[in-house]
Amino acid sequence: MPAGATGAAALLWLQRTAGNAAVSQLLAVQRAGAGTCKLDGDELPVQRAGPKAPPVILPARPAWQPGRHVTPTYAVTRPAATRSNSTPSTTKTDDPTFTGAPAVDAKGKVWRYQLATVKSTGTIQLVYYTADRYPAPTPEDDSGALTNTTAGNWKAITKDLKKHRAGVADFWSAYRREVLHEDYHWNVEWQGKVNKHLQKAEKRIAALKADFAAAPTEADADAALKPQATTIFKDETDKARAAYDALGDDPGDPPYLAQAPAMDALHARVMAHAKANKWS
Amino acid sequence: MELNPSAPRKPSRSVAPVDYLVTILDTRPLTLHVSLHNPVDATKPVLVPRLLAPLGAFVNVTVLDELSATAWESPRPKLGLKLHPDRRESYLELEPGYSHGIVFRLEGVPVPAGLCTARVSYSNGPYTGPTQQPIGALTFETAVPFVRA
Numbered sequence: 466m467p468a469g470a471t472g473a474a475a476l477l478w479l480q481r482t483a484g485n486a487a488v489s490q491l492l493a494v495q496r497a498g499a500g501t502c503k504l505d506g507d508e509l510p511v512q513r514a515g516p517k518a519p520p521v522i523l524p525a526r527p528a529w530q531p532g533r534h535v536t537p538t539y540a541v542t543r544p545a546a547t548r549s550n551s552t553p554s555t556t557k558t559d560d561p562t563f564t565g566a567p568a569v570d571a572k573g574k575v576w577r578y579q580l581a582t583v584k585s586t587g588t589i590q591l592v593y594y595t596a597d598r599y600p601a602p603t604p605e606d607d608s609g610a611l612t613n614t615t616a617g618n619w620k621a622i623t624k625d626l627k628k629h630r631a632g633v634a635d636f637w638s639a640y641r642r643e644v645l646h647e648d649y650h651w652n653v654e655w656q657g658k659v660n661k662h663l664q665k666a667e668k669r670i671a672a673l674k675a676d677f678a679a680a681p682t683e684a685d686a687d688a689a690l691k692p693q694a695t696t697i698f699k700d701e702t703d704k705a706r707a708a709y710d711a712l713g714d715d716p717g718d719p720p721y722l723a724q725a726p727a728m729d730a731l732h733a734r735v736m737a738h739a740k741a742n743k744w745s
Numbered sequence: 746m747e748l749n750p751s752a753p754r755k756p757s758r759s760v761a762p763v764d765y766l767v768t769i770l771d772t773r774p775l776t777l778h779v780s781l782h783n784p785v786d787a788t789k790p791v792l793v794p795r796l797l798a799p800l801g802a803f804v805n806v807t808v809l810d811e812l813s814a815t816a817w818e819s820p821r822p823k824l825g826l827k828l829h830p831d832r833r834e835s836y837l838e839l840e841p842g843y844s845h846g847i848v849f850r851l852e853g854v855p856v857p858a859g860l861c862t863a864r865v866s867y868s869n870g871p872y873t874g875p876t877q878q879p880i881g882a883l884t885f886e887t888a889v890p891f892v893r894a
Contacts, residue, residue: 554825
């Protein structure tokens with residue numbers, strides 16, 4: 466700085482020397498402080514430090530909520546039950562879907578992707594045997610009168626119900642068996658696998674980021690992050706489906722064990738009915 | 746017959762000389778006929794599982810586009826079986842030359858225009874034959890090209 470230069474002359478010299486950023490800072494200091502600005506020698510740290518990076522301006526978008534977990538919604542369609550002595554009841558599951566949006570990670574100063582909802586749909590088609598195969602034929606929940614149960618067949622009924630409680634029915638069966646079996650697929654197996662892999666998807670998606678320079682707007686961030694989130698989500702739901710498909714569904718496997726309480730309850734009803742009628 | 750409904754059914758080699766046939770009946774909607782048959786020159790009857798449906802349980806279909814990318818794949822439903830795998834009534838006996846088949850009409854399936862391929866596979870799953878007359882595991886897969894206008 467030229468000898469004797471003070472005030473405006475010193476600032477002009479400094480602006481030429483250190484640039485506008487340094488002068489702006491210096492002026493801010495000067496406006497905030499009382500008295501004149503000291504410009505002597507080593508008292509100009511801004512001159513030594515050089516220009517600073519411009520301040521990060523956070524986009525005015527919803528804040529990212531790290532660790533927030535989505536509770537998926539499960540909706541199963543249950544068409545009216547049909548009857549057949551050969552066609553199985555079925556549980557079909559559709560690929561889960563999600564919604565989400567970019568969100569601002571203020572601490573990390575980047576865009577993240579926040580899952581908002583996850584939905585999974587499916588269809589349970591119950592197929593009952595013909596009515597002659599149920600000890601209590603109406604209504605279709607084993608609660609009705611035991612009109613198909615007689616002194617001549619009650620032993621065969623109870624033997625069947627007991628022997629095939631966790632397997633494929635022989636002749637006699639329980640309506641609720643179908644419900645419990647298919648509900649197990651939907652409630653325990655499918656939802657269990659989806660929930661497990663959704664957590665993994667959330668963790669992987671939470672690691673995605675786009676910086677504000679590369680994605681200045683929410684639309685830019687969505688274009689950058691949503692495809693990646695979609696890929697991760699599909700990868701994890703594919704894994705969930707593979708794990709679900711691999712679960713055993715043969716007699717004696719968990720879905721068949723899940724139906725056993727229905728067979729046991731009906732067995733107990735028929736036994737009590739026989740006893741009350743003094744059948745032997 | 747004594748049944749053991751809780752016993753695991755392990756896959757075994759097929760002992761039944763069963764042939765398979767896939768025919769595309771229509772492409773709009775895609776309609777396929779899948780059948781198991783006892784060859785004309787066979788010398789004895791064979792047992793085949795009665796159950797071929799629902800689609801995805803025993804018969805699986807994958808539709809490939811002209812670049813061999815998967816356009817659609819049949820979902821795999823979970824089943825609550827009605828027919829006991831150990832019972833003779835769960836199987837049909839086919840004399841030589843006879844077949845047992847099913848028609849699948851794939852309503853609403855997004856089949857792309859142009860040259861496509863239907864990859865069709867079959868597995869008899871737990872229906873490996875009655876206790877006294879095992880037929881073992883039956884599996885096959887074939888690819889049938891077709892053109893969707």
